[in-house]
Amino acid sequence: MEVRAQVSMTFHLDKCIGCHTCSVACKNIWTDRKGTEYMWWNNVETKPGTGYPSKWEDQDVYKGGWEPKGKSIGLKVTDKFRGLANIFHQPHLPTIDDYYEPWTYKYSDLFDSPAGDDQPTARPVSLITGENMDINAGPNWDDDLSGSEIYAKNDPNFAALSDSEKEALFEIERLVFFYLPRICNHCLNPGCVASCPSGALYKRGEDGIVLLDQNVCRSWRFCVSACPYKKSYYNWSTGKSEKCILCYPRLETGQPPACFHSCVGRIRYLGVVLYDAEMIEQVASAPENELVDLQKEMILDPHDPEVIAQAEKDGVHFSVIESAQKSPVYKFLKEWGLALPLHPEFRTLPMLFYIPPLLPVLGHVEKGNYNVDVENYFGSLDKARLPMKYLAKMFSAGDETKVREVLEKLLAVRMFKRAEQVDDIDKAEVDKMLEKTGLTPEMCEEIYRLTALPTYEDRFVIPPMHREYVADALMGDPYSFKAEAGIGGFKDRPERGL
Amino acid sequence: MTFSDFMFGVFPYMCIIIAIVATTWRYVTDKFSYSSLSSQFLENRQLFWGSITWHYGILGVLTAHLVGFFIPKSILWWNMEPVRLYILETTGFVLGLMALVGIILLIIRRFSSSRLKVVTSNMDKILYTVLFIQVLTGVLTAIFYRWGSSWYSGFAVPYLWSIVELRPDVALVDNLPLTVQIHILNAFFLLFLLPFTRLVHMLSVPIKYIWRPHQVVRWNSRKKILGPF
Ligand code: HEM
Numbered sequence: 024m025e026v027r028a029q030v031s032m033t034f035h036l037d038k039c040i041g042c043h044t045c046s047v048a049c050k051n052i053w054t055d056r057k058g059t060e061y062m063w064w065n066n067v068e069t070k071p072g073t074g075y076p077s078k079w080e081d082q083d084v085y086k087g088g089w090e091p092k093g094k095s096i097g098l099k100v101t102d103k104f105r106g107l108a109n110i111f112h113q114p115h116l117p118t119i120d121d122y123y124e125p126w127t128y129k130y131s132d133l134f135d136s137p138a139g140d141d142q143p144t145a146r147p148v149s150l151i152t153g154e155n156m157d158i159n160a161g162p163n164w165d166d167d168l169s170g171s172e173i174y175a176k177n178d179p180n181f182a183a184l185s186d187s188e189k190e191a192l193f194e195i196e197r198l199v200f201f202y203l204p205r206i207c208n209h210c211l212n213p214g215c216v217a218s219c220p221s222g223a224l225y226k227r228g229e230d231g232i233v234l235l236d237q238n239v240c241r242s243w244r245f246c247v248s249a250c251p252y253k254k255s256y257y258n259w260s261t262g263k264s265e266k267c268i269l270c271y272p273r274l275e276t277g278q279p280p281a282c283f284h285s286c287v288g289r290i291r292y293l294g295v296v297l298y299d300a301e302m303i304e305q306v307a308s309a310p311e312n313e314l315v316d317l318q319k320e321m322i323l324d325p326h327d328p329e330v331i332a333q334a335e336k337d338g339v340h341f342s343v344i345e346s347a348q349k350s351p352v353y354k355f356l357k358e359w360g361l362a363l364p365l366h367p368e369f370r371t372l373p374m375l376f377y378i379p380p381l382l383p384v385l386g387h388v389e390k391g392n393y394n395v396d397v398e399n400y401f402g403s404l405d406k407a408r409l410p411m412k413y414l415a416k417m418f419s420a421g422d423e424t425k426v427r428e429v430l431e432k433l434l435a436v437r438m439f440k441r442a443e444q445v446d447d448i449d450k451a452e453v454d455k456m457l458e459k460t461g462l463t464p465e466m467c468e469e470i471y472r473l474t475a476l477p478t479y480e481d482r483f484v485i486p487p488m489h490r491e492y493v494a495d496a497l498m499g500d501p502y503s504f505k506a507e508a509g510i511g512g513f514k515d516r517p518e519r520g521l
Numbered sequence: 522m523t524f525s526d527f528m529f530g531v532f533p534y535m536c537i538i539i540a541i542v543a544t545t546w547r548y549v550t551d552k553f554s555y556s557s558l559s560s561q562f563l564e565n566r567q568l569f570w571g572s573i574t575w576h577y578g579i580l581g582v583l584t585a586h587l588v589g590f591f592i593p594k595s596i597l598w599w600n601m602e603p604v605r606l607y608i609l610e611t612t613g614f615v616l617g618l619m620a621l622v623g624i625i626l627l628i629i630r631r632f633s634s635s636r637l638k639v640v641t642s643n644m645d646k647i648l649y650t651v652l653f654i655q656v657l658t659g660v661l662t663a664i665f666y667r668w669g670s671s672w673y674s675g676f677a678v679p680y681l682w683s684i685v686e687l688r689p690d691v692a693l694v695d696n697l698p699l700t701v702q703i704h705i706l707n708a709f710f711l712l713f714l715l716p717f718t719r720l721v722h723m724l725s726v727p728i729k730y731i732w733r734p735h736q737v738v739r740w741n742s743r744k745k746i747l748g749p750f
C-alpha cells in the first residue's frame with residue numbers, strides 16, 4: 024500500500040440547471056486570451072447530444088484513453104515508438120473545426136456605418152483570421168436540443184441501443200435531456216501525462232492536480248488526443264497546450280475553483296480522498312465490468328488506523344488526512360455509494376464522480392390528461408424516458424445494475440423524506456426500499472442534508488495545501504498581472520516563439 | 522584576405538559562435554519559446570503531405586551528411602563497389618527530392634490558408650527561403666555533379682574538419698562549382714538562423730520518452746510527516 028492524497032470532485036446531476044455560470048466563470052479567469060478563445064476548460068453539455076468537441080466520446084475517431092494490451096494497457100493514440108514516428112503529423116489530432124471557430128462581432132460597424140434606411144448590423148468576424156465568417160458551430164451549439172436529428176441522434180452513447188430503441192427515444196412523449204458539466208477529471212492514470220513525449224504534463228504529488236508545464240511543452244500535441252475527455256487543449260497562438268488547472272492558485276489560498284464557487288445549482292462538491300497508488304496499474308487494466316468497483320476499492324478509508332499510519336509514512340500531512348475524513352466526495356462515493364465515474368472504460372481513472380440524474384418517467388395522454396402510471400416506486404426506473412442502458416454506457420461501462428443501484432438509493436431517499444414531511448405514502452413501503460438499498464434512516468437524512476441544504480463549508484472541504492513548504496522556491500512576483508506572466512511560466516511573458 | 526577567404530574562413534566561425542551562444546541564451550532565458558509551433562490544429566490535410574515528406578527527407582539527408590562527416594571512410598569504403606555507389610546515390614537523391622517536394626508543399630500550404638497566415642512570422646518566411654535554397658542547391662548538385670557521396674567525403678568533409686580543427690583550409694572548396702559553394706555557405710547561414718527561428722525544435726527531440734515511465738509525478742518534497750494520530 025502506498026497512500027497518496029487526491030483532490031477529488033463530485034457533481035450532482037439532478038441539481039444542475041444548465042445555466043453555464045461555471046463555464047463563464049472559468050472563461051473569464053483563464054481562457055480569455057488569444058489562442059484560447061475556443062477553449063472551455065469547463066463546459067456544460069446537453070445529453071443526449073454530441074458535446075464538445077463534437078462527438079468527443081467516440082474513441083474510434085479521437086483515439087483517447089487506454090486500451091488493453093497484453094496483461095496491461097496501452098494508449099490508444101500512440102505508443103512510445105509510434106509516438107516518435109508520428110510526431111511530424113499526428114494522425115488523430117482534432118482540429119479547430121471539431122470544436123468551433125471562435126468569433127466576435129464588428130461592433131464598430133454599428134457606429135461607423137453611414138446613415139441610411141436600414142439598421143446597420145454587426146457582422147461576425149473570426150477571432151483567428153479577423154475575416155468575416157458564417158457561424159455554423161459554437162459553444163453549446165446543441166444546448167437543449169435533445170430531440171435533434173443532427174445532434175442528439177448522433178450521441179455516441181446510443182451505440183448501446185438497437186435502432187428501434189433509438190427511434191423510440193425520439194417520440195415526442197419521450198423527449199428528455201439532462202446536463203453534463205465537465206472539467207478535467209484530474210485522473211489517477213491520466214492519458215495526457217502518459218502521452219507527452221516531452222514530459223511536460225505531470226501530476227502534483229501532494230494533491231494529484233494534473234498540470235502542464237508550458238516551459239517544457241514543445242507542441243508535440245499528443246496530450247490533446249490522448250485525453251479521452253478532450254480536456255487538454257492546443258493554443259494555436261502560443262504553440263503550447265493548456266488545460267484545466269483546478270484553479271490551484273485558488274485552492275492554495277483556501278478557495279474552491281471558480282466553477283465550483285460560482286455554481287448556481289450548487290451541484291459541485293470538492294474534497295480530498297486517500298488512495299492506494301500501488302493499485303493504479305492493476306485497476307486500470309482490469310476487465311471492463313470490474314472497473315467501477317475496483318476504482319472505488321482503491322480509495323481508502325481515511326478513518327482506518329492502518330491507512331492513517333501508512334499515509335503519514337508516505338508523507339501525507341496530517342491536516343490533509345483530517346480533511347479527507349470530512350470529505351463530501353468520500354461520503355457520496357464510498358459511504359453512500361451514490362457517485363460513479365464518467366466513462367470508466369477509458370481507463371484513465373477519472374477522479375471527478377457524478378451522481379446520475381433521476382430521469383422523468385414515461386407517460387401517456389388520456390382524455391387530455393398526461394398520466395404516468397407507476398405501480399411501485401422503483402418501477403418508475405424501468406419507465407424512465409432514457410433507457411438505463413444509456414446511463415450505463417456513460418457511467419458504468421455498460422453495467423446497468425450499477426446505475427440502477429444508485430438510482431434506487433436516490434429514490435429511496437426521496438420517498439423517505441416524503442413519508443416524513445408530506446406523509447402521504449405507506450411507511451412500510453419506505454422501509455422495504457431502505458432494506459433493499461441498504462440505507463438507514465440516518466443515512467437518508469445525511470444524504471438529504473448534503474444534497475439539498477449543504478452550506479459552502481459542507482460542499483467544499485479544501486485541504487490545506489501547505490504552500491509554506493515550497494513558497495520560497497516557487498514564488499515569483501506575486502503582484503504580476505494577467506498576460507504579464509504566463510500560467511506556469513512564472514517569469515516569462517507568454518508570447519509565441521519566433 | 523580575399524573574399525573567399527572571408528566567406529569560407531571567417532563567416533563559418535561567426536555563424537557557429539552566434540548559433541551556440543544564442544541557442545544557449547534562448548534556452549536559459551526563454552524556455553517558453555522553444556516549440557515546434559505546430560499548425561496542424563488549424564490545417565491538417567496539407568500538412569500531412571508536406572510535413573511527412575519534408576521531415577523524413579530532410580532527416581535522412583541530414584543523417585547521411587553527419588555519417589559522412591564523422592566517418593568519411595565508411596562512405597568511401599561503401600562506394601568501392603559501383604552497385605553500392607548507385608544504391609547510395611539513388612537513396613540520397615530520393616531523400617533530397619522528398620525534402621524538396623516537402624518544403625515546396627509546406628510553403629504553398631503556408632500561403633494558401635488565411636488561418637495559417639496568422640501564425641506565419643517573418644522569421645518563418647526567411648526560414649522557408651533559406652531552407653528552400655539549401656535543399657534546391659543540394660538536389661541540383663546531385664543532378665549536375667554526380668557521385669557526390671564520394672567527393673563529399675573527399676573535399677567537403679576535410680574542409681569541414683579543417684574548420685573544426687581551427688585551421689580553415691579554404692583551398693579545398695575554393696574551386697568547387699558555385700552551386701556547391703552556395704550550398705555550403707547557406708548551410709552555415711542556417712546554423713546562424715537556428716536560435717532565431719522555430720528550428721530550435723530539432724534540438725528538443727523527445728528521445729527520453731522511450732525509457733521514461735508513462736506517468737510523471739512531481740513532488741515538492743516528500744518526507745514522512747508524523748502527526749497527532
Ligand atoms: C529532429 C527531429 C524533428 C522533429 C521531431 C520535428 C518535429 C516537427 C514538428 C512536430 C513540426 C510541426 C508540424 C506541425 O505544424 O504540426 C515541425 C515543423 C517544422 N520543422 Fe521539424 N522536426 C524535426 C527536425 C527538423 C529539421 C532537421 C528541420 C530542418 C532543417 C525541420 C524543419 C521544420 C520546419 C521548417 C517546420 C515548419 C513546417 C510548417 O509548419 O510549415 N524540422 N517539425
Ligand code: SF4
Nearest residue numbers: 207208210214215250
Ligand atoms: S481528464 Fe484528460 S486532461 Fe484531465 S487528467 Fe484526465 S486525461 Fe488528463
Ligand code: SF4
Nearest residue numbers: 039042043045286288
Ligand atoms: S453553474 Fe452549476 S448549475 Fe449552472 S451549469 Fe454549471 S454546474 Fe450546472
